[in-house]
Amino acid sequence: MAYKELIYTSLARQPGTTKDVQDILQSSERNNVGTGVTGLLLFDGDRYIQILEGSAENVTGLFSKIQTDPRHLQVELLHSGGISARAFQNWRMAYEELPSGLLEDLAENMAVFAIELEDESLEAHESFGARLNGLFMDAIAAE
Numbered sequence: 085m086a087y088k089e090l091i092y093t094s095l096a097r098q099p100g101t102t103k104d105v106q107d108i109l110q111s112s113e114r115n116n117v118g119t120g121v122t123g124l125l126l127f128d129g130d131r132y133i134q135i136l137e138g139s140a141e142n143v144t145g146l147f148s149k150i151q152t153d154p155r156h157l158q159v160e161l162l163h164s165g166g167i168s169a170r171a172f173q174n175w176r177m178a179y180e181e182l183p184s185g186l187l188e189d190l191a192e193n194m195a196v197f198a199i200e201l202e203d204e205s206l207e208a209h210e211s212f213g214a215r216l217n218g219l220f221m222d223a224i225a226a227e
């Protein structure tokens with residue numbers, strides 16, 4: 085597998101404000117070019133869902149930093165695994181703000197998908213990124 089994808093969910097330490105997100109996106113702009121990490125950050129005012137894609141080394145390294153970031157709590161890894169192609173190759177870190185409460189359901193949905201993905205009887209060609217990309221494009225189209 086050429087790349088690794090990693091997806092997690094967490095809770096904002098300061099719900100209801102996008103100030104932290106603006107700072108986070110600035111860091112992402114700055115750092116993700118050099119490390120070749122791409123992905124998507126979703127935020128609904130309470131919860132984050134982020135997918136990171138790139139070399140196994142750089143994705144793991146970034147996730148270690150993110151896990152200790154005081155701007156969020158209860159970081160829960162949903163899935164990590166190999167992928168043959170990126171789903172967010174055109175973005176350093178795509179960002180979408182969603183209506184309050186929406187990510188609670190999505191995180192549960194993603195957890196179920198993670199279990200399905202680990203079930204070998206299932207055709208695992210659909211990456212997490214591909215599934216999330218579809219949702220992201222739908223959200224942009226609806227704006």
Ligand SMILES: Cc1cc2nc3c(=O)[nH]c(=O)nc-3n(C[C@H](O)[C@H](O)[C@H](O)COP(=O)(O)O)c2cc1C
Nearest residue numbers: 108111112114115116132134149150153155156177
């Ligand atoms: C939800 C969340 C997502 C983040 N995503 C990224 C990211 O994609 N890239 C990144 O470099 N830092 C990200 N960060 C920030 C890192 O935890 C860390 O603060 C940053 O990489 C430090 O880089 P700097 O020293 O250049 O500011 C994220 C933090 C949070 C809370």
